[in-house]
Amino acid sequence: MDSYRIVPKANEKSVTKSIAETSNKEYGVHDTFRYGPRRLVDEVLPPHPLQARLENWDETQNKLHMSMLRNSYGIHVPIRLQMEKAIVSQINRAPHQLHSEYNNLGLDILNGVDNTLAFEDFLGTDSIPTFK
Amino acid sequence: MNTAPLKPGEVSLGTTIMAVQFNGGVVVGADSRTTTGSYIANRVTDKLTQVHDHIFCCRSGSAADTQAIADIVHYNLQLLAAQEGEEPTVQKAANLFQQLVYQNKDALSAGIIVGGYDKYNGGSVYSVPLGGSLHKQPFCIGGSGSTYIYGFCDAEYKENMTKEECVDFVKRSVALAMSRDGSSGGVIRLAIIDKNGVERIFVPGNQLPQFFEG
Numbered sequence: 605m606d607s608y609r610i611v612p613k614a615n616e617k618s619v620t621k622s623i624a625e626t627s628n629k630e631y632g633v634h635d636t637f638r639y640g641p642r643r644l645v646d647e648v649l650p651p652h653p654l655q656a657r658l659e660n661w662d663e664t665q666n667k668l669h670m671s672m673l674r675n676s677y678g679i680h681v682p683i684r685l686q687m688e689k690a691i692v693s694q695i696n697r698a699p700h701q702l703h704s705e706y707n708n709l710g711l712d713i714l715n716g717v718d719n720t721l722a723f724e725d726f727l728g729t730d731s732i733p734t735f736k
Numbered sequence: 737m738n739t740a741p742l743k744p745g746e747v748s749l750g751t752t753i754m755a756v757q758f759n760g761g762v763v764v765g766a767d768s769r770t771t772t773g774s775y776i777a778n779r780v781t782d783k784l785t786q787v788h789d790h791i792f793c794c795r796s797g798s799a800a801d802t803q804a805i806a807d808i809v810h811y812n813l814q815l816l817a818a819q820e821g822e823e824p825t826v827q828k829a830a831n832l833f834q835q836l837v838y839q840n841k842d843a844l845s846a847g848i849i850v851g852g853y854d855k856y857n858g859g860s861v862y863s864v865p866l867g868g869s870l871h872k873q874p875f876c877i878g879g880s881g882s883t884y885i886y887g888f889c890d891a892e893y894k895e896n897m898t899k900e901e902c903v904d905f906v907k908r909s910v911a912l913a914m915s916r917d918g919s920s921g922g923v924i925r926l927a928i929i930d931k932n933g934v935e936r937i938f939v940p941g942n943q944l945p946q947f948f949e950g
Contacts, residue, residue, distance in 0.1 A: 672808075676819050
């Protein structure tokens with residue numbers, strides 16, 4: 605869908621979730637089938653207004669760019685670009701690559717960040733090892 | 737609809753902007769004051785931004801928001817020009833502004849006037865106010881200072897004005913708005929766009945048209 609959205613929407617609600625929103629009508633407990641597993645963090649801490657914005661940032665900017673390309677050049681340009689990214693993202697499990705699920709040089713080049721250093725490159729988290 | 741005032745620390749183009757169409761082109765004009773609260777951050781701002789060879793936009797509202805939008809439209813118009821092999825029409829540029837302002841209306845504070853020349857329609861003026869609607873008009877005023885000159889413009893505007901008459905009309909209107917609106921002032925910047933290109937005119941603060949000051 606064409607989207608000229610520049611920046612993702614910020615979180616509107618800054619309130620914690622209550623069990624009333626996700627409870628099963630018959631039994632009164634959290635309805636996992638409908639709403640997914642229960643997360644206690646949602647009931648204790650409100651989401652930060654910036655959280656939604658930061659999580660969707662790259663995707664929104666990319667969508668804006670693709671919309672512009674689609675309207676200027678035709679549907680084939682975004683399709684080709686996304687196809688290239690999909691091809692490069694197929695996991696090859698090459699044994700010589702350390703942590704190939706976190707390092708993808710080809711994808712970095714296509715995203716234009718191969719010469720960029722950002723905080724994730726020098727600050728480690730639980731899921732991303734520090735010796736990238 | 738974004739009715740919130742500017743965010744703390746945000747820079748405002750509380751302003752007077754204007755565009756008038758004549759046979760063969762348009763005249764765009766603006767004041768030059770940018771404020772953060774009551775401090776004048778820039779007293780010689782250029783609010784007339786060129787988004788393509790013969791298309792200008794006049795920016796009012798948040799300085800950051802309008803600059804971001806103008807950059808995106810500038811990039812997009814270059815893509816279009818490359819693809820189609822000729823200059824984009826003013827209507828295309830105006831529609832791009834309109835899409836961006838409307839789809840981001842909850843986050844943006846941007847009032848834009850688009851004026852330019854293309855070979856199919858001659859000079860055209862389009863207004864894209866805060867909500868993201870699009871209006872094609874023979875002339876258009878915008879910004880906080882425009883409220884003070886609606887009567888003057890309605891009374892003074894004539895159809896089929898020459899280029900020189902349009903320049904004079906814009907100069908006098910913007911000068912009147914600058915003298916009454918606290919968020920407008922400085923110098924007057926004008927640009928005349930026709931098929932031969934763009935001519936920029938600068939009217940310093942001590943050469944503004946004079947009116948009753950009482």
